[in-house]
Amino acid sequence: MAKVLIIGAGGVSNVVVHKCAQLPEVFSEIVLASRTESKCKAIAESLSRPIKTAQVDADNVPELVALIKAEQPDLVINVALPYQDLHIMDACLEAGVDYLDTANYEPLDTAKFEYSWQWAYQDKFKNAGITALLGSGFDPGVTNVYTAYLKKHHFDEIHYLDIIDCNAGDHGKPFATNFNPEINIREVTANGRYWENGEWVETAPLSVNRVFDFPADIGPKKIYMMYHEELESIVKHFPDIKRARFWMTFSDNYLKHLEVLGNVGMTSIEPVMFEGREIVPLQFLKALLPDPASLGPLTKGKTCIGCLAQGVKDGKPKTMFVYNVCDHQECYREVKSQAISYTTGVPAMIGAKMMLEGKWKKPGVWNMEQYDPDPFMDDLNKYGLPWELVEIDASVMEG
Ligand code: NDP
Incomplete structure (x- = not known):
């Protein structure tokens, strides 16, 4: 209570x-x-x-x-x-x-x-x-807990971690973001960065991509490497990790719009003078774009977010993928929101529940992977974000 x-x-x-x-x-x-x-x-x-x-x-x-x-x-x-x-x-x-x-x-x-x-x-x-x-959302959030769970139960050491975020949903609009447009575009247009052999390696925005075959009839999709904040805490708390990367799917249409908007300066956060007053182009663009909440009733299809870990268990190499698949329309039926808000909001509730039940509570400032993943993983299955864990062929992330 x-x-x-x-x-x-x-x-x-x-x-x-x-x-x-x-x-x-x-x-x-x-x-x-x-x-x-x-x-x-x-x-x-x-x-x-x-x-x-x-x-x-x-x-x-x-x-x-x-x-x-x-x-x-x-x-x-x-x-x-x-x-x-x-x-x-x-x-x-x-x-x-x-x-x-x-x-x-x-x-x-x-x-x-x-x-x-x-x-x-x-x-x-x-x-x-x-x-x-x-960071008690999905990514960051569940992805940190997935990593902690893999390490606790399935690996002696994780050497390579790939966090993969796919939104295979379609809202039918020419261009819209699934959560706050300003936050989303700032993240996507930033330089890419991944962790390798004890240091960060920078890449130009969305310059590295490959194809990943997603489960649950989503199928093959192009994924783009970018920086995501959970990489920083995960590599700090799991020093065995030699390489950690984050990947996200984007449609060609989304990238085309983003490129044009970037080229004309609309994604900039530098203030410009317009008709005698200062405006921030990205904030102006946010005012023009659809409110992400309005996409709820329109969005069809699924999301799939997971962690692919390669490492060793009992001296043998092993590769595992733990993931959740979420359906936009089912989320909308339950709480009148699409899956992006749903996959963030459910872990926020579970994180709060962990704290209030005293399972995750100690004075200080903590990231999700610093606590026992088990009760959180149980609650994901109970409260709307069930997960699957499969052993797969390491070659899926080669190339
Ligand atoms: P929205 O823009 O839909 O909502 C933000 C809300 O915050 C609005 O109601 C806004 O008020 C309110 N707000 C903004 N500034 C203030 C302020 N100064 N005082 C009080 N309220 C304020 O964002 P989302 O719901 O999409 O995202 C919420 C958070 O979730 C963000 O931090 C986002 O980065 C995070 N997120 C995390 C994810 C994860 O997986 N970890 C994934 C997606 C999002 P108003 O209505 O007046 O503008």
């Missing part, structure tokens, strides 16, 4: 709130607060049990502290944007409440994906006796 304060009322929040509301024995009280309270109210109205809503600017630490102190939640779930992470962590420290998020902090003016800022809070959280769980 616990009370949670959920901050942010976008696509991911909608799923987190629905999933928490389905488990009143854990989440007995829910408060949903965001910049625009009407969005919280719209989510609240779609639920079968009452929750409280509030207005808050999560960049205003005193305002947040006042809300947390007034509501006295056991945990704050941050599903606003990465720009708010440090402000919400500061407010949790001041109010003495546990913290969870789904994406690492990003400064608004630099597309820089790293945990340094949040890891710097380790001693502050430890001294305050409160816990912060970082």
Whole structure:
């Protein structure tokens, strides 16, 4: 029996709130607060049990502290944007409440994906006796837990790790992103980076690709290597890993639009003057693109996200793939969101459940793979993201 304060009322929040509301024995009280309270109210109205809503600017630490102190939640779930992470962590420290998020902090003016800022809070959280769980979405999140599970049960050493994220869904729009367009485009247009033999190797954005044959009738798709934040914590916590890479599928159509938008400067985060005022092209583009939440009823098809690990067990080489397949339309039927928000929101709820049940709780700032993966893996099967584990031929990632 616990009370949670959920901050942010976008696509991911909608799923987190629905999933928490389905488990009143854990989440007995829910408060949903965001910049625009009407969005919280719209989510609240779609639920079968009452929750409280509030207005808050999560960049205003005193305002947040006042809300947390007034509501006295056991945990704050941050599903606003990465720009708010440090402000919400500061407010949790001041109010003495546990913290969870789904994406690492990003400064608004630099597309820089790293945990340094949040890891710097380790001693502050430890001294305050409160816990912060970082990156409890799918990737980061489930992919970190998959890696920990593979290492715990199936490998003595993991040498090569490939995290592979496929969205084989189709929303029928010429160009749209499946989650916050600004965050998505900043990530995709950044340089690629992978870990090899103790150092990071940089690649030009989306310049390395290959074809991967996905399970569950998705079939072969082109995957592109890019940087993703969980690589940083995974290689730190599993030093046996010699090479770690992240891959994502993109349709030719998506890449064509992105290239043109990039060429004309629309994906830039550098401010420009327009009719006497400063605007950020990417923020303007976000205003033109479809709201990811509006894609829910339109999106058909499946997602498949998994970890492919190569290593040794009992002196013998071994390759395993652990993955989840999620169907956009089934997600929409359950919680009125497409699978991208669903695959992020369900792990956020499970991470919160782990903390509130005391299974994942120790003062300090932690990444997902630092805890025992077993109870989380069990809950993935129970709450909507069942996984499969198969032994496969190592040659699938050659070339
Ligand atoms: P949305 O843009 O749909 O929602 C963000 C919400 O945060 C909006 O309700 C927005 O309010 C609110 N918000 C923004 N700024 C503030 C502020 N200063 N104070 C209070 N509320 C604020 O994003 P998504 O739901 O798609 O994504 C949510 C998070 O999930 C992001 O951090 C994203 O990076 C992460 N994510 C993680 C994934 C993973 O697998 N780990 C995958 C996908 C997303 P308003 O409505 O007023 O704009």
